Amino acid sequence: MAGYPPPGSGYPYGAPPGHPYGAPPYGAPPNPYGAGAPPPPYGAGPPPSAPYAPAGEKPPKEGKAQGAHGSGGSYYQYQTPPPPAGAYGSPFASLVPSAFPPGTDPNVVACFQAADRDGSGFIDDKELQQALSSYNQSFSIRTVHLLMYHFTNSNVRKIGPKEFCSLFYSLQNWRTIFERFDRDHSGKIDAPELREALLSLGFSVSPVVLDLLVSKFDKSGGKNKAIEYDNFIECCLTVKGLTEKFKEKDTTYTGSATFTYESFMLIVLPFLIA
Numbered sequence: 234m235a236g237y238p239p240p241g242s243g244y245p246y247g248a249p250p251g252h253p254y255g256a257p258p259y260g261a262p263p264n265p266y267g268a269g270a271p272p273p274p275y276g277a278g279p280p281p282s283a284p285y286a287p288a289g290e291k292p293p294k295e296g297k298a299q300g301a302h303g304s305g306g307s308y309y310q311y312q313t314p315p316p317p318a319g320a321y322g323s324p325f326a327s328l329v330p331s332a333f334p335p336g337t338d339p340n341v342v343a344c345f346q347a348a349d350r351d352g353s354g355f356i357d358d359k360e361l362q363q364a365l366s367s368y369n370q371s372f373s374i375r376t377v378h379l380l381m382y383h384f385t386n387s388n389v390r391k392i393g394p395k396e397f398c399s400l401f402y403s404l405q406n407w408r409t410i411f412e413r414f415d416r417d418h419s420g421k422i423d424a425p426e427l428r429e430a431l432l433s434l435g436f437s438v439s440p441v442v443l444d445l446l447v448s449k450f451d452k453s454g455g456k457n458k459a460i461e462y463d464n465f466i467e468c469c470l471t472v473k474g475l476t477e478k479f480k481e482k483d484t485t486y487t488g489s490a491t492f493t494y495e496s497f498m499l500i501v502l503p504f505l506i507a
Contacts, residue, residue: 330354331395344368345397355391364397370404372463379470380404382503404466410434411465421459423447427468436472446472471504 331354333342348356348364356364362377372380382388384396384403392400410433414426422430424447431438438446448455450464460468478500482490492500 329393331393333394333398337394337398341398341401342394344401345394355393356397358390361392361397365404368401370408372466376463376467376470379467379474379504383470383474388503388506407466407469408462411462419459421457421461422465423459427460427465430465431469431472434469434473436476438472474504475500 333345344364344367345356347367348360350360358374358377358381361381362372362374365372365377378388378390380400381390381392384400385392410430411422414430414433415422416426424443427447428438428443446468447458447460450460450468451457452461452464479490480486482492482496
C-alpha cells in the first residue's frame, strides 16, 4: 500500500490522474470544466505564477460575505437578501419523466421494469435498493438516498429510466475502482488506499480531510481505520457532490469561493438529511 508522500512534497499528493472523474464510457464530456488537457485533481493549488483572477477583475462574490477577517464585519452575512426564486433550485422539485438512452443493455431495462411494479416510469428508494441488491449491490437506505440525490439533483426519492441507467453504470465503475485499490481483497480499503482511489477519481484531499472521511465512513467507528464498499460509495458521493457544488462558485478554480448563508445551507443539507 502506498503511504503518504515524503515531507516537503507539498499538496496535492501526486501527479494528476490519467482520467478525470466522470470520463467516458458514460457519455459525459471528458472535461466538463473546459477543453484541453484534463485538469489536476480538485484541491490542488494553482501554479505559483497563476493570478487569482484576470488583471483588473475580482472573482464574483455573493451578497457581502467579504470582511470576514480584519474588517469588523461578521463572517456570515445573515441579513443578506434571499436569492431570486430559482437561483439554486429546490431539492424537492418534481422529476421530469425520462426514457432509457438508445442502446441500453436489455438487462438494465429489465431490472428497472421489474422494480417499477406500478408502471409509473419511476421507482422509489426501497424499489431501487431492491433492484440493486438483485445485482449483488447491497446498500444501506442512506447510500441509496445519496445515489438518488446525486443522479436526480432532487430529494423526492424517485428515479426514472435515464437516471437509473447512469446510476447503474457508474456503480460498475466505482466497484472496479474499489476492487483495484483493495489490494489484499479484504473487502475494505484503508486511508492510503482511499487517498489513491479519490485521486483516481480526480479529487485531492488533505490528510486532515482524509482522516475525517475514514473516521466517518468506517463502520467500526474508526477502530478499523478502513471502509467497506457500501461506505466507499457513500464517501465518493459526498466528496464528489460537495466538490462539484463548490466548483460552481469557484469560477477561477483557485480552491476558494464565496457563499451566501442560504446557498451554503442548500448545498450541505441534502448530504446531511439523506
